[in-house]
Amino acid sequence: MSSPSQFPTHYGYASASDVNWSRSEKAVARKAFDAALRRELQEVMRKAKQMASQIKQPGDLGDLEQYLTQRRKEIDRKYDYRYSHLTLILGKLLHEGWLGEEELRGLREEKLKSIRSTAEFLAKEWT
Amino acid sequence: MSSPSQFPTHYGYASASDVNWSRSEKAVARKAFDAALRRELQEVMRKAKQMASQIKQPGDLGDLEQYLTQRRKEIDRKYDYRYSHLTLILGKLLHEGWLGEEELRGLREEKLKSIRSTAEFLAKEWT
Numbered sequence: 001m002s003s004p005s006q007f008p009t010h011y012g013y014a015s016a017s018d019v020n021w022s023r024s025e026k027a028v029a030r031k032a033f034d035a036a037l038r039r040e041l042q043e044v045m046r047k048a049k050q051m052a053s054q055i056k057q058p059g060d061l062g063d064l065e066q067y068l069t070q071r072r073k074e075i076d077r078k079y080d081y082r083y084s085h086l087t088l089i090l091g092k093l094l095h096e097g098w099l100g101e102e103e104l105r106g107l108r109e110e111k112l113k114s115i116r117s118t119a120e121f122l123a124k125e126w127t
Numbered sequence: 128m129s130s131p132s133q134f135p136t137h138y139g140y141a142s143a144s145d146v147n148w149s150r151s152e153k154a155v156a157r158k159a160f161d162a163a164l165r166r167e168l169q170e171v172m173r174k175a176k177q178m179a180s181q182i183k184q185p186g187d188l189g190d191l192e193q194y195l196t197q198r199r200k201e202i203d204r205k206y207d208y209r210y211s212h213l214t215l216i217l218g219k220l221l222h223e224g225w226l227g228e229e230e231l232r233g234l235r236e237e238k239l240k241s242i243r244s245t246a247e248f249l250a251k252e253w254t
Contacts, residue, residue, distance in 0.1 A: 058168045
Protein backbone atom coordinates (compact mmCIF):
# COMPACT_ATOMS: atom_id res chain seq x y z
CA MET A 1 0.00 0.00 0.00
CA SER A 2 1.09 3.55 -0.59
CA SER A 3 1.44 5.94 2.32
CA PRO A 4 -0.57 9.17 2.46
CA SER A 5 0.56 11.84 0.00
CA GLN A 6 2.44 9.26 -1.98
CA PHE A 7 1.75 9.18 -5.70
CA PRO A 8 2.54 5.57 -6.58
CA THR A 9 4.04 4.40 -9.83
CA HIS A 10 2.52 0.93 -9.98
CA TYR A 11 0.12 -1.22 -8.03
CA GLY A 12 -0.90 -4.66 -6.91
CA TYR A 13 -0.04 -8.21 -7.74
CA ALA A 14 -1.69 -11.38 -8.94
CA SER A 15 -4.04 -13.41 -6.79
CA ALA A 16 -6.18 -16.55 -7.06
CA SER A 17 -8.57 -14.76 -9.41
CA ASP A 18 -6.05 -14.52 -12.26
CA VAL A 19 -6.69 -18.03 -13.57
CA ASN A 20 -8.31 -16.78 -16.77
CA TRP A 21 -5.38 -14.69 -17.85
CA SER A 22 -2.63 -16.40 -19.80
CA ARG A 23 0.95 -15.43 -19.20
CA SER A 24 1.14 -13.44 -22.46
CA GLU A 25 -2.18 -11.70 -21.74
CA LYS A 26 -0.92 -10.71 -18.33
CA ALA A 27 2.14 -9.15 -19.94
CA VAL A 28 -0.02 -7.17 -22.38
CA ALA A 29 -2.39 -6.01 -19.63
CA ARG A 30 0.39 -5.03 -17.27
CA LYS A 31 2.19 -3.03 -19.93
CA ALA A 32 -0.99 -1.21 -20.96
CA PHE A 33 -1.96 -0.56 -17.35
CA ASP A 34 1.47 0.82 -16.45
CA ALA A 35 1.56 3.01 -19.56
CA ALA A 36 -1.86 4.49 -18.73
CA LEU A 37 -0.80 5.20 -15.15
CA ARG A 38 2.41 6.81 -16.36
CA ARG A 39 0.45 9.05 -18.75
CA GLU A 40 -2.07 10.05 -16.14
CA LEU A 41 0.70 10.92 -13.67
CA GLN A 42 2.47 12.93 -16.36
CA GLU A 43 -0.72 14.89 -16.84
CA VAL A 44 -1.01 15.56 -13.08
CA MET A 45 2.60 16.76 -13.09
CA ARG A 46 1.96 19.05 -16.05
CA LYS A 47 -1.19 20.49 -14.49
CA ALA A 48 0.42 20.95 -11.05
CA LYS A 49 3.29 22.90 -12.62
CA GLN A 50 0.84 25.03 -14.54
CA MET A 51 -1.33 25.74 -11.47
CA ALA A 52 1.73 26.58 -9.38
CA SER A 53 3.11 28.93 -12.00
CA GLN A 54 -0.19 30.83 -11.91
CA ILE A 55 -0.39 31.18 -8.12
CA LYS A 56 -1.07 34.82 -7.28
CA GLN A 57 -2.83 34.74 -3.91
CA PRO A 58 -3.04 32.45 -0.85
CA GLY A 59 -6.33 30.93 -2.01
CA ASP A 60 -4.51 29.51 -5.03
CA LEU A 61 -2.36 27.43 -2.66
CA GLY A 62 -5.49 25.76 -1.30
CA ASP A 63 -6.68 25.05 -4.83
CA LEU A 64 -3.38 23.40 -5.71
CA GLU A 65 -3.36 21.36 -2.50
CA GLN A 66 -6.93 20.21 -3.12
CA TYR A 67 -6.14 19.28 -6.71
CA LEU A 68 -3.15 17.18 -5.65
CA THR A 69 -5.05 15.41 -2.86
CA GLN A 70 -8.03 14.70 -5.07
CA ARG A 71 -6.00 13.36 -8.00
CA ARG A 72 -3.88 11.19 -5.69
CA LYS A 73 -7.00 9.63 -4.18
CA GLU A 74 -8.66 9.12 -7.57
CA ILE A 75 -5.56 7.50 -9.04
CA ASP A 76 -5.11 5.39 -5.95
CA ARG A 77 -8.70 4.11 -6.22
CA LYS A 78 -8.64 3.60 -9.97
CA TYR A 79 -5.34 1.81 -10.52
CA ASP A 80 -6.13 -1.27 -8.49
CA TYR A 81 -4.44 -4.08 -10.41
CA ARG A 82 -6.53 -7.18 -9.79
CA TYR A 83 -7.35 -9.67 -12.51
CA SER A 84 -10.87 -10.08 -11.14
CA HIS A 85 -11.86 -6.67 -12.49
CA LEU A 86 -9.07 -5.83 -14.87
CA THR A 87 -11.33 -5.68 -17.93
CA LEU A 88 -13.39 -3.01 -16.15
CA ILE A 89 -10.29 -0.97 -15.31
CA LEU A 90 -8.91 -1.26 -18.83
CA GLY A 91 -12.33 -0.27 -20.21
CA LYS A 92 -12.36 2.79 -18.03
CA LEU A 93 -8.82 3.73 -19.07
CA LEU A 94 -9.78 3.25 -22.71
CA HIS A 95 -12.84 5.45 -22.26
CA GLU A 96 -10.81 8.15 -20.54
CA GLY A 97 -8.19 8.10 -23.27
CA TRP A 98 -5.26 7.05 -21.11
CA LEU A 99 -5.04 3.92 -23.19
CA GLY A 100 -5.29 3.20 -26.93
CA GLU A 101 -7.05 0.07 -28.18
CA GLU A 102 -3.94 -0.97 -30.09
CA GLU A 103 -2.17 -1.43 -26.76
CA LEU A 104 -4.55 -4.26 -25.91
CA ARG A 105 -3.51 -6.36 -28.90
CA GLY A 106 -2.75 -9.86 -27.67
CA LEU A 107 -5.75 -10.18 -25.36
CA ARG A 108 -8.37 -12.78 -26.24
CA GLU A 109 -11.50 -11.63 -28.03
CA GLU A 110 -13.76 -12.23 -25.00
CA LYS A 111 -11.65 -9.84 -22.95
CA LEU A 112 -11.50 -7.23 -25.69
CA LYS A 113 -15.28 -7.38 -25.98
CA SER A 114 -15.69 -6.87 -22.28
CA ILE A 115 -13.22 -3.97 -22.27
CA ARG A 116 -14.89 -2.27 -25.26
CA SER A 117 -18.29 -2.80 -23.76
CA THR A 118 -17.21 -1.09 -20.51
CA ALA A 119 -15.74 1.83 -22.49
CA GLU A 120 -18.95 2.18 -24.51
CA PHE A 121 -21.10 2.01 -21.41
CA LEU A 122 -19.06 4.79 -19.78
CA ALA A 123 -19.17 6.88 -22.96
CA LYS A 124 -22.98 6.68 -22.91
CA GLU A 125 -23.08 7.46 -19.21
CA TRP A 126 -21.37 10.80 -19.75
CA THR A 127 -23.07 12.01 -22.90
CA MET B 128 -13.15 29.12 10.66
CA SER B 129 -11.48 28.25 7.43
CA SER B 130 -12.52 25.19 5.48
CA PRO B 131 -10.04 22.40 4.70
CA SER B 132 -7.41 23.29 2.10
CA GLN B 133 -8.16 26.96 2.54
CA PHE B 134 -5.16 29.18 3.15
CA PRO B 135 -6.73 32.07 5.03
CA THR B 136 -5.64 35.66 4.81
CA HIS B 137 -6.63 36.83 8.25
CA TYR B 138 -8.07 35.42 11.45
CA GLY B 139 -10.21 35.99 14.48
CA TYR B 140 -11.86 38.84 16.26
CA ALA B 141 -11.87 40.48 19.65
CA SER B 142 -13.41 38.87 22.74
CA ALA B 143 -13.82 39.66 26.45
CA SER B 144 -10.11 39.11 27.03
CA ASP B 145 -9.09 42.18 25.05
CA VAL B 146 -9.64 44.60 27.93
CA ASN B 147 -5.94 45.34 28.32
CA TRP B 148 -5.43 46.45 24.76
CA SER B 149 -6.15 50.08 23.95
CA ARG B 150 -7.72 50.96 20.66
CA SER B 151 -4.41 52.23 19.23
CA GLU B 152 -2.52 49.17 20.47
CA LYS B 153 -5.04 46.94 18.81
CA ALA B 154 -4.48 48.75 15.54
CA VAL B 155 -0.71 48.31 15.84
CA ALA B 156 -1.01 44.62 16.74
CA ARG B 157 -3.48 43.88 13.99
CA LYS B 158 -1.34 45.58 11.37
CA ALA B 159 1.80 43.74 12.50
CA PHE B 160 -0.03 40.42 12.69
CA ASP B 161 -1.54 40.79 9.22
CA ALA B 162 1.80 41.85 7.74
CA ALA B 163 3.52 38.79 9.22
CA LEU B 164 0.82 36.47 7.91
CA ARG B 165 1.06 38.07 4.48
CA ARG B 166 4.83 37.58 4.43
CA GLU B 167 4.62 33.98 5.56
CA LEU B 168 2.01 33.21 2.89
CA GLN B 169 4.20 34.92 0.29
CA GLU B 170 7.01 32.60 1.30
CA VAL B 171 4.75 29.52 0.96
CA MET B 172 3.73 30.74 -2.50
CA ARG B 173 7.34 31.25 -3.51
CA LYS B 174 8.38 27.84 -2.23
CA ALA B 175 5.38 26.03 -3.81
CA LYS B 176 6.21 27.56 -7.20
CA GLN B 177 9.82 26.51 -6.81
CA MET B 178 8.93 22.93 -5.78
CA ALA B 179 6.43 22.61 -8.64
CA SER B 180 8.91 23.88 -11.22
CA GLN B 181 11.31 21.14 -10.10
CA ILE B 182 8.81 18.25 -10.29
CA LYS B 183 10.36 15.44 -12.29
CA GLN B 184 8.65 12.28 -11.03
CA PRO B 185 5.35 11.28 -9.38
CA GLY B 186 6.95 11.18 -5.92
CA ASP B 187 7.59 14.92 -6.20
CA LEU B 188 3.82 15.48 -6.39
CA GLY B 189 3.41 13.83 -2.99
CA ASP B 190 6.18 16.02 -1.56
CA LEU B 191 4.46 19.16 -2.82
CA GLU B 192 1.08 18.04 -1.52
CA GLN B 193 2.57 17.26 1.90
CA TYR B 194 4.37 20.60 2.03
CA LEU B 195 1.14 22.49 1.26
CA THR B 196 -0.91 20.54 3.80
CA GLN B 197 1.70 20.92 6.51
CA ARG B 198 2.21 24.65 6.00
CA ARG B 199 -1.55 25.27 5.88
CA LYS B 200 -2.01 23.49 9.20
CA GLU B 201 0.94 25.24 10.83
CA ILE B 202 -0.24 28.66 9.70
CA ASP B 203 -3.78 27.87 10.75
CA ARG B 204 -2.59 26.91 14.24
CA LYS B 205 -0.18 29.81 14.63
CA TYR B 206 -2.22 32.76 13.43
CA ASP B 207 -4.91 32.58 16.06
CA TYR B 208 -5.75 36.22 16.75
CA ARG B 209 -6.84 36.36 20.36
CA TYR B 210 -5.79 39.15 22.71
CA SER B 211 -5.39 36.67 25.56
CA HIS B 212 -2.19 35.32 24.01
CA LEU B 213 -1.32 37.93 21.43
CA THR B 214 2.01 38.81 23.04
CA LEU B 215 3.05 35.16 22.71
CA ILE B 216 2.08 35.05 19.04
CA LEU B 217 3.84 38.34 18.30
CA GLY B 218 6.91 37.07 20.17
CA LYS B 219 6.95 33.94 18.07
CA LEU B 220 6.55 35.93 14.85
CA LEU B 221 9.36 38.23 15.95
CA HIS B 222 11.60 35.25 16.70
CA GLU B 223 10.83 33.65 13.35
CA GLY B 224 11.57 36.86 11.49
CA TRP B 225 8.11 37.39 10.02
CA LEU B 226 7.87 40.57 12.03
CA GLY B 227 10.34 43.39 12.76
CA GLU B 228 10.45 45.01 16.20
CA GLU B 229 9.86 48.44 14.64
CA GLU B 230 6.40 47.27 13.60
CA LEU B 231 5.42 46.97 17.25
CA ARG B 232 6.02 50.66 17.96
CA GLY B 233 2.98 52.00 19.75
CA LEU B 234 2.51 49.09 22.13
CA ARG B 235 2.98 49.76 25.84
CA GLU B 236 6.32 48.84 27.38
CA GLU B 237 4.87 45.93 29.40
CA LYS B 238 3.65 44.31 26.21
CA LEU B 239 6.91 44.91 24.35
CA LYS B 240 8.76 43.31 27.24
CA SER B 241 6.54 40.29 27.15
CA ILE B 242 6.90 39.97 23.35
CA ARG B 243 10.70 40.33 23.48
CA SER B 244 10.91 37.87 26.32
CA THR B 245 8.95 35.27 24.31
CA ALA B 246 11.20 35.83 21.28
CA GLU B 247 14.33 35.45 23.44
CA PHE B 248 12.98 32.33 25.08
CA LEU B 249 12.30 30.76 21.68
CA ALA B 250 15.73 31.80 20.41
CA LYS B 251 17.35 29.98 23.34
CA GLU B 252 15.10 26.97 22.82
CA TRP B 253 16.44 26.43 19.30
CA THR B 254 20.13 27.15 19.77
